[in-house]
Structure formats: C-alpha cells, structure tokens
Amino acid sequence: MKFIIAIIKPFKLDEVREALGAIGVAGMTVSEVKGFGRQKGQTEIYRGAEYSTNMLPKVKIEVAAPDSLADQIVETIQQTASTEAIGDGKIFVLDLASAVRIRTGESGDTAL
Amino acid sequence: MIRKMIWGAGMLGGSFLSATAAFAQEATQAAAAAAEPVATATTAAAAEAAPALDTGDTAWMLVSTVLVLTMIVPGLALFYGGLLRTKNMLSMLTHVLAIACVAMLAWVTWGYSIAFSGEGAFFGDGGKLFLAGITPDTLSGTIPEYVFVSFQMTFAAITAALVVGSLAERVKFAGLMVFALIWLTIVYFPLAHMVWASGGFFFEKGALDFAGGTVVHINAGISGLIGCLILGPRTGYLKEAMPPHSLTATLIGTGLLWVGWFGFNAGSALGANGTAGLAMINTFTATAAGAVAWMVAEKAAGHKATLLGGCSGVIAGLVAITPAAGNSGPFGAIVLGAIAAVVCYIFVSKLKPKLGFDDTADVFGIHGIAGIIGSIGVAFTYAPGFGGPGDADYVIGAQLGTQVFATAFAVAWAAIGAAIAFLIAKYTVGLRVTREVEHEGLDLGEHGERAYNY
Numbered sequence: 134m135k136f137i138i139a140i141i142k143p144f145k146l147d148e149v150r151e152a153l154g155a156i157g158v159a160g161m162t163v164s165e166v167k168g169f170g171r172q173k174g175q176t177e178i179y180r181g182a183e184y185s186t187n188m189l190p191k192v193k194i195e196v197a198a199p200d201s202l203a204d205q206i207v208e209t210i211q212q213t214a215s216t217e218a219i220g221d222g223k224i225f226v227l228d229l230a231s232a233v234r235i236r237t238g239e240s241g242d243t244a245l
Numbered sequence: 246m247i248r249k250m251i252w253g254a255g256m257l258g259g260s261f262l263s264a265t266a267a268f269a270q271e272a273t274q275a276a277a278a279a280a281e282p283v284a285t286a287t288t289a290a291a292a293e294a295a296p297a298l299d300t301g302d303t304a305w306m307l308v309s310t311v312l313v314l315t316m317i318v319p320g321l322a323l324f325y326g327g328l329l330r331t332k333n334m335l336s337m338l339t340h341v342l343a344i345a346c347v348a349m350l351a352w353v354t355w356g357y358s359i360a361f362s363g364e365g366a367f368f369g370d371g372g373k374l375f376l377a378g379i380t381p382d383t384l385s386g387t388i389p390e391y392v393f394v395s396f397q398m399t400f401a402a403i404t405a406a407l408v409v410g411s412l413a414e415r416v417k418f419a420g421l422m423v424f425a426l427i428w429l430t431i432v433y434f435p436l437a438h439m440v441w442a443s444g445g446f447f448f449e450k451g452a453l454d455f456a457g458g459t460v461v462h463i464n465a466g467i468s469g470l471i472g473c474l475i476l477g478p479r480t481g482y483l484k485e486a487m488p489p490h491s492l493t494a495t496l497i498g499t500g501l502l503w504v505g506w507f508g509f510n511a512g513s514a515l516g517a518n519g520t521a522g523l524a525m526i527n528t529f530t531a532t533a534a535g536a537v538a539w540m541v542a543e544k545a546a547g548h549k550a551t552l553l554g555g556c557s558g559v560i561a562g563l564v565a566i567t568p569a570a571g572n573s574g575p576f577g578a579i580v581l582g583a584i585a586a587v588v589c590y591i592f593v594s595k596l597k598p599k600l601g602f603d604d605t606a607d608v609f610g611i612h613g614i615a616g617i618i619g620s621i622g623v624a625f626t627y628a629p630g631f632g633g634p635g636d637a638d639y640v641i642g643a644q645l646g647t648q649v650f651a652t653a654f655a656v657a658w659a660a661i662g663a664a665i666a667f668l669i670a671k672y673t674v675g676l677r678v679t680r681e682v683e684h685e686g687l688d689l690g691e692h693g694e695r696a697y698n699y
C-alpha cells in the first residue's frame with residue numbers, strides 16, 4: 134500500500150477530487166495548510182508596518198491507495214492540479230505499513 | 246439653597262448656550278445677562294428667567310448620550326480589537342468595557358462635581374459629590390441635569406477607553422483599573438472643568454473646543470503615548486509579524502464610531518438646533534475628506550489604498566473636526582479633515598517606525614496628532630472668511646494664540662498627570678503582564694477565556 138500526500142493550490146481541490154473519484158479513489162483527507170517553496174508571497178502593509186508573507190495558503194490531500202492504483206493517482210493529481218505556474222505544489226509517495234477500517238476491524242487492501 | 250441652585254443652573258445654562266460661540270467677552274456678557282434677572286427674582290419667579298425644559302432639546306440629548314455609549318461598546322472595542330492578534334482580542338474587549346464602566350461610576354460619584362460644580366479656574370468643588378442636589382426636575386440649560394450628567398459621563402468613559410489602545414497586548418488588567426481611577430481624577434475631570442465649565446481657565450479665555458479636541462483627544466493621545474513609553478513595546482515588536490487579525494471587526498467599529506460621533510459632536514450643541522445641524526454636516530464632510538485623503542496619500546506614497554487606511558482616515562477626520570464641529574463651515578471641515586489625515590498618515594507610516602515606540606493602535610498617532618491639528622486649526626475654520634460661524638469682527642490671530650496655549654497646556658497636563666497615574670499603577674499592582682502571559686495571549690492569561698474557540 135502507498136500513502137500519497139499532495140500539496141496543491143486551494144482552488145484546484147474540487148477538480149482534483151472529481152478526477153480522483155473518476156479513477157476509483159473512494160476517500161481522502163483534506164487539510165488547509167500554509168507553506169512556501171519557490172512562490173513568493175506579497176508584501177502587506179498595515180499603517181506603516183510592512184510584512185512579507187512567505188507562508189502561502191495551500192491544501193494538503195492525503196490518500197491511502199493499493200499499489201496497483203498509486204501511480205495512476207499520482208499522475209491524475211499532477212495533471213489536474215497543474216497550472217504550469219510556480220507554486221502548483223508537490224506530491225510525495227510514502228510506503229504504507231498497514232491500514233485498518235475502524236468499523237469492521239479489517240486490514241490491508243480491503244480497508245482502503 | 247434652592248435659589249442658589251437655580252442661579253447656578255441659570256449661569257451654567259447661559260454659559261453653555263454661549264459656549265458654541267465661545268468668545269471670552271460674549272461668554273461673560275451672556276452669563277451676566279442671565280444672572281441679573283435671576284439674582285433679583287423671588288424663588289417662584291426665578292423660573293421665568295432661567296430657561297425652561299425644552300422637550301426637543303431633551304429628546305436629542307437623550308439620543309446623543311446613547312450614541313456616544315455605542316461608540317465605546319462595541320465601537321471602540323471592535324475597532325481596537327480587530328487590530329490585535331486573536332489571542333488578545335478578548336482582553337481588549339474586556340479592557341474597554343471595564344474601564345468605561347469604572348469611569349461612569351467615578352463620574353457620578355466625584356467626577357461630575359470636579360468637572361462641573363463651582364467656578365474654580367482649574368477644578369470645581371465638592372458641591373455635587375454623589376450628584377447632590379440634582380433631582381429629575383433640575384435643569385441644566387434646557388435639558389434635565391441628569392441628562393447633562395449622563396452625556397458628559399459618556400465623554401469621560403470614552404476618553405479613558407481610548408487610552409487602552411496604546412497599551413494593548415501587554416498591559417495588566419489590574420494596573421489598568423488603578424491607572425484609570427487616578428488618571429480620571431487628576432487629568433480628565435480637571436481638564437473638562439477648565440475647558441467646558443464656567444469659571445474654568447480656558448473657558449474664560451474663550452478657547453474654542455466644541456466637543457473635546459483638547460479634553461478628549463489630545464488628552465487620550467498624550468496619555469496613551471506616555472503609557473506605551475512607560476510600558477515598553479510588545480515582545481517581538483518590529484521583528485515578528487503582528488498584522489491585524491480582523492479588519493472586518495475594525496470596520497464595524499469604525500462605522501459605529503462614525504455614527505456615534507454624531508451624538509458626540511452634534512450632541513455637544515446641547516440642543517436640537519442649527520448649531521447641532523452645523524456639527525452634523527461637519528461630522529460628515531471632515532470625515533469623508535479624511536478617509537479619501539488617507540487613501541490618496543497611500544497611493545501617492547507608492548502603496549495600495551487600504552481599508553485600514555480608510556478607517557484611519559475616518560478617525561483622523563472625526564478627531565480633527567471634534568473641536569471645530571460647531572466652529573467651522575462644511576468646507577473648512579473638509580480642509581481640516583484632509584490635512585489631519587495626511588499628517589497622521591505621514592506620522593504613522595514614516596515617523597513612528599523610525600522612532601520605534603509601540604503605540605499599538607496609534608492612539609497618539611491619530612487621536613493625539615489630529616486633536617492637535619483640530620484644536621489649532623479651529624482658529625482658522627471659525628473665521629467667516631473660511632465659511633465659519635464667527636462674527637465679522639473675528640480676529641484669527643488672537644484666537645490662534647489662545648488655541649495654541651490651550652493645546653500646549655492640554656499636552657503638558659495630560660503628560661504629567663498620565664505619567665503619575667501610570668507610575669503609581671506600575672509600582673503598586675504592576676502594569677505589565679509576564680512574558681509567559683504575553684506569549685500565550687492575554688485572553689487566556691488574564692481572563693481565562695478565549696475570544697475564539699475553534
């Protein structure tokens with residue numbers, strides 16, 4: 134099993150979610166995060182006090198997937214979330230040791 | 246005793262009715278005119294010389310009083326609160342509420358007497374301690390004296406609440422309360438007497454201060470400045486990012502302040518009359534000019550026009566017109582508001598970061614500076630040549646001298662008195678929270694509550 138973490142631009146969330154649904158992803162966890170990479174923030178000025186924001190709002194998607202689906206998920210996210218601009222985000226793939234469905238107690242691929 | 250009261254009420258009424266013109270000669274003449282028939286009349290006939298209750302004036306003053314209260318809770322509370330970080334929002338709301346209420350209690354107990362009883366040059370006497378001698382039927386001019394007491398009470402409350410803005414995010418609640426009681430007694434109550442009460446030093450000099458440029462704004466601005474210097478800057482000031490957490494709240498506060506200010510300015514006419522109408526239109530034009538001027542100044546300086554700038558310009562315009570609300574024409578008001586906004590903008594964005602002091606909500610930067618500009622500028626706006634309500638024989642030069650004197654005195658009086666009050670608070674209950682409380686936020690540290698639970 135693989136655990137896929139994707140940091141994307143917030144307005145891309147709906148598109149990515151639909152595209153993943155279309156290839157058979159049944160669930161995901163989404164959180165609002167802040168971060169930066171090569172994309173720089175804006176300078177904000179409040180009554181003379183200047184701040185350069187280098188933390189930009191992003192959305193983090195976490196999906197647990199069986200090995201067979203993992204590559205397709207990564208490709209789908211990359212194609213849907215891309216705007217070909219700096220700040221589009223990154224995808225990380227981790228090996229997932231185990232997964233358990235809380236309701237039934239089943240584990241492994243059937244828990245996903 | 247009753248005759249003395251009615252004589253006193255007639256004197257006060259005559260004095261306040263002529264306060265809008267506020268010329269030394271005119272004031273004493275009008276007061277003397279009111280005094281003569283009353284002094285020789287019998288108690289029954291005395292009523293015909295003193296003004297009678299006017300229901301229109303009274304209705305307006307009842308409303309004005311409540312409008313000024315709205316400026317404090319929630320107007321000022323939200324305006325300041327929105328400028329802070331979320332962890333300190335509740336503490337600001339609490340500070341404003343509490344200091345206003347403490348001021349109200351002090352006012353009715355000893356404040357009103359110091360401010361408006363007796364004819365001393367620098368403070369009144371104890372004749373109206375605990376509001377002695379006032380009944381629902383006692384008049385002050387054409388309105389019940391209780392209404393006048395209430396109206397002036399809201400002024401004391403808001404001036405005290407204004408000071409809190411300079412001290413935000415690090416002042417100790419207990420220290421603030423100790424400061425308030427002392428400062429009100431030695432700074433605000435006497436200054437109100439000097440400028441607004443018959444016999445008061447600047448009242449007798451004919452100083453123009455329609456609704457409180459000196460008594461309220463210069464006073465609060467300077468006191469705030471002294472406070473933030475004694476308190477020291479917030480930990481991390483000028484290094485950590487501390488942007489306002491909710492300019493939405495600040496705008497809501499701005500709106501409530503502007504609307505309430507009609508009670509503050511137009512209510513200072515103490516009647517439903519043409520002067521109140523003049524104060525109303527000035528409270529529109531100066532404010533609008535201030536808002537636009539600040540935002541234009543931002544663009545001229547190479548930045549974007551901001552909401553915080555617009556709100557700040559609104560306040561700068563309102564503060565500047567406060568001493569001139571009934572002492573200016575609408576276009577003089579526009580000039581006054583615009584100048585105040587631009588000067589405050591330059592101070593707050595260019596000078597203040599260089600000087601490095603932490604006046605958190607810019608109480609000195611806006612109330613202090615715009616108050617000074619307004620209190621001096623009114624000498625010009627009053628002139629008939631600039632559309633003001635002055636007489637044809639009004640001389641700017643002499644009045645300007647009086648205004649500068651009054652302004653300088655207010656600065657000095659507030660600075661010395663505030664320093665004393667802050668230092669007493671500092672060396673008794675303490676003025677600043679510990680570093681740990683400052684880091685976790687005053688909401689939790691001082692009040693055990695959060696503004697936001699999410």
